[in-house]
Amino acid sequence: MASDSFFDARTCYEDGLRSCSGEDAGGDLKAVLSGRIDTANIRLAERNLDEALIAHSHGEIDKAIDHLQLVKTLTSDPALCEKADGLILSYSQPENDDVQPPTMSSCASCAGSSAGDCSDSHDSDDSLPLLEYYELLIQQLPDDQCQRYALLGEDFAHAYIAASRDEHQKALVAFESCSDTLPHDIYWYEKGKVLHRLGNDPEAEKCLRKALELNSTNSLAWLTLTLVLRENLRFQDALAATETMVAEQIMPEQALLLRADIFEATGDHEGAVNLYVELLQTPFARAAAEKLYGILLEMGRHGDAAVILKKYLNKSCH
Secondary structure (H helix, E strand, C coil), X not given: CCCCCHHHHHHHHHHHHHHCCCCCCCCHHHHHHHHHXXXXXXXXXXXXXXXXXXXXXXXXXXXXXXXXXXXXXXXXXXXXXXXXXXXXXXXXXXXXCCCCCXXXXXXXXXXXXCCCCCCCCCCCHHHCCHHHHHXXXXXXXXXXXXXXXXXXXXXXXXXXXXXXXXXXXXXXXXXXXXXXXXXXXXXXXXXXXHHHHCCXXXXXXXXXXXXXXXXXXXXXXXXXXXXXXXHCCCHHHHHHHHHHHHHCCCCXXXXXXXXXXXXXXXXXXXXXXXXXXXXXXXXXXXXXXXXXXXXXXXXCCHHHHHHHHHHHCCCCCC
16 A cells, blocks of 8 residues: 555455454454555545546547546545546547536445456656646636636646645635635635535535626536535525526536436436437437436336447447
8 A cells, every 4th residue: 555556455455354254253453454445446546537637638538438437436435436427427528628527426326346457557646747737637627717727827726736636625725825816706616616525515605606796607606506506405496507507508418417417316207318318419428328327227118228228328238
């Protein structure tokens, strides 16, 4: 673990855990080993996120998506799954320069902790100069926002990277220290985003609404506000936000994807299916197909689910 050989470390911990088989064997050691396996998997997942960014920057889209899918098999950590889901959605689009993926916090689809050998992954954000890594991160933003973020300077880049690493308090302090030099809507949006990740959604909502008062076209603020409302089960408020996004042509397809997710969460499966089917004709086809496949199975429509699996997800029905 100390030498960052996380896969080898996990293998050793798993061997140790097997040696603790038996009802009372191992005692507290079983919990220690299980915890270290989880830690190793999280480190492998973080490494694969970095590899995905690097692969994407080199134009290797399929390789990037493979790394992101592996993240979801390695860990059920909500923050890592959220990042992986958002990037998978972004990279699955034919053109993603002007579209920001919704970062669903729900990770019900995240798998367990086993995965293949990632020991050949060695590059990480620490191997890149700070500003180069920052440029990789902001490539995931909508084109108009990416251009704005590219001009914000090194102090903001430090704060943004801290936020991306879930160093929440460090990020808040850093955003505050450079707030005088930032567009005000970006400052309030970034602060709201970090507060949301800290679980302080009432204050996060205030910050996000402040950002939108200052700039009603800030697509990132609209998207995050909708997610905050949805995650707090304020479904009608969230639906109203998606309606505004569609009407104002602010990431309308992503707004429809969020609306379908809300329909599904509230039990309106037919409404969700209709929206997911509509989105099959958009650049969000794969993301919609993945959600549609799951809901069709839940509804017992196995034949329709098999068609979606084969046509849109490129997988055998057998």
